[in-house]
Amino acid sequence: GAGVSQSPSNKVTEKGKDVELRCDPISGHTALYWYRQSLGQGLEFLIYFQGNSAPDKSGLPSDRFSAERTGGSVSTLTIQRTQQEDSAVYLCASSPGTLANEQYFGPGTRLTVT
Amino acid sequence: AQSVTQLDSHVSVSEGTPVLLRCNYSSSYSPSLFWYVQHPNKGLQLLLKYTSAATLVKGINGFEAEFKKSETSFHLTKPSAHMSDAAEYFCVVSTMDTGRRALTFGSGTRLQVQP
Numbered sequence: 001g002a003g004v005s006q007s008p009s010n011k012v013t014e015k016g017k018d019v020e021l022r023c024d025p026i027s028g029h030t031a032l033y034w035y036r037q038s039l040g041q042g043l044e045f046l047i048y049f050q051g052n053s054a055p056d057k058s059g060l061p062s063d064r065f066s067a068e069r070t071g072g073s074v075s076t077l078t079i080q081r082t083q084q085e086d087s088a089v090y091l092c093a094s095s096p097g098t099l100a101n102e103q104y105f106g107p108g109t110r111l112t113v114t
Numbered sequence: 115a116q117s118v119t120q121l122d123s124h125v126s127v128s129e130g131t132p133v134l135l136r137c138n139y140s141s142s143y144s145p146s147l148f149w150y151v152q153h154p155n156k157g158l159q160l161l162l163k164y165t166s167a168a169t170l171v172k173g174i175n176g177f178e179a180e181f182k183k184s185e186t187s188f189h190l191t192k193p194s195a196h197m198s199d200a201a202e203y204f205c206v207v208s209t210m211d212t213g214r215r216a217l218t219f220g221s222g223t224r225l226q227v228q229p
Contacts, residue, residue: 004157033217035219041221041222042204042219042220042221043158043204043219045217045218091157091158093158102148102160102163103160103217104160105150105157105158105159106157107157108157
């Protein structure tokens with residue numbers, strides 16, 4: 001079946017511009033996560049959605065970052081006034097539910113801020 | 115709080131020899147533990163997971179890991195390395211003490227397989 005998809009696969013933007021990254025989770029998965037992976041680094045948690053509950057935003061690095069999940073399915077991560085340090089691969093994952101369930105990752109969006 | 119330490123940033127083995135990737139964790143509660151693999155320019159793929167059932171967990175591609183509570187370890191092993199095993203491997207921990215918090219990833223171990 002279809003896995004997690006993300007778009008665009010690559011995004012180059014100028015410093016100061018806003019960007020939107022999209023994630024389509026696996027159908028029926030109630031949990032959705034966003035991570036950031038900088039060059040040579042592990043994954044940094046950004047935000048977590050679980051069903052209709054308020055999202056866990058504790059990993060967002062600044063107020064320039066925000067995310068929403070519409071209708072419990074598709075999610076958009078928005079970065080306003082991008083900075084060069086925002087350059088990274090942004091990964092989305094979905095899961096059937098609890099933290100004990102494995103997460104299924106999308107291919108990521110590689111963001112380059114020039 | 116929880117944390118994960120992958121003890122080696124790089125591991126190099128010869129094809130056909132055993133693989134050992136080391137992972138130690140800390141957690142206030144009984145954890146769920148995972149190993150993920152990331153091939154170059156590919157997404158993360160689950161290798162195996164431990165969720166308080168059998169302590170020896172078998173995963174895909176011949177990998178397995180053993181949960182040792184006394185040592186707070188979850189090392190990943192494979193009896194015989196294959197060239198296609200060359201990738202980045204991440205040890206991951208999840209515990210309920212973080213509430214709805216997502217998983218905590220280790221910093222990764224890059225496995226090189228020499229012919």
